Amino acid sequence: MNTYNLEKNNCEKTELLIDDSLDGMISLIDKELIEEHIAGCTKCSEYYSATSALTKNLKTLPSEVSGLSVQKKNEMWGNIESNIDNSKYENEKAKRDKYDADENKISFFSHYKYFISGIAAVLLIGFIAEHGEHQLLHFAKD
């Protein structure tokens, strides 16, 4: 009984290892174990041959099952187009454009900030100087 279970388990395990082996994902040790098992097990040997042939056959199948007719593609596109929400992207685009415009404004000020600050400072000093002079004269008269 124990021998039977062990043999059955070994075959089941070997089948999974054969899958990995055919997929190129197996260690050398496991590969040797498979070869050893297959040499003395007709069932697993047949499994190896059949699975190997099947995977080779499957790989020959084309990625495109059948060509869709132009009419069917147009029909599909019509259904898709009527379902896609254009306004969503248009709104997003408008938001993005506004954001870009704001970014440009910000970048303009940050680029010329020293120049603008300088002009502002000169104007302020000029104003104070002018206004201050009038104030002093006003106080002097008083």
Added chain:
Amino acid sequence: MSSQAVSLNLIVKNPDEEFRLIEEALDGSCDAFKTLFTRNVTRVYSLCLRISADQYIAEEITQEVFINAWEKLRSFQFDSKFSSWLHRIAVNQFLMHIRSEKRNSEREEEYGKYRLNHDTNRGTDNKIDLENAISKLPSQARAVLVLYDIEGYKHKEISEFMNIEIGTSKAHLHRARKILKEELSK
């Protein structure tokens, strides 16, 4: 093949060209998205047809894939192929579809179960038998087999697509191959 056809082929395969179209679609260009649809629809439909084994469901899922793609385009990472991204959406749509048992039974009543009816001029009898055998597999096992053995995805990718463990993906593949061999030996 003419030089024009060769250059067209190069443009289609050029990811930069595809990424530019995606950028344009992100800016709201429906024309750019239509070009992306035209270039990818046959592959997406083929995948949907193989994993669903039902042409009506395949058409429906294909349309849903592109509607979803338009809505989720902003989440597309420009580090992978657009077709792989569409495949992922297709698998998700298919899984959502098979979860809806009621919907499936209604459709079966309406149209009758579809079996892949391949044009005999398109391939050998062996390939037709193989396609028909694939269409008879259980849905999850079929999806894994199609993605792994035909589309060439790895178990890690399939586990991410289908939100399952890598071990589960391997188990589905093992089961699918076993059933397929039995079906083909009949």
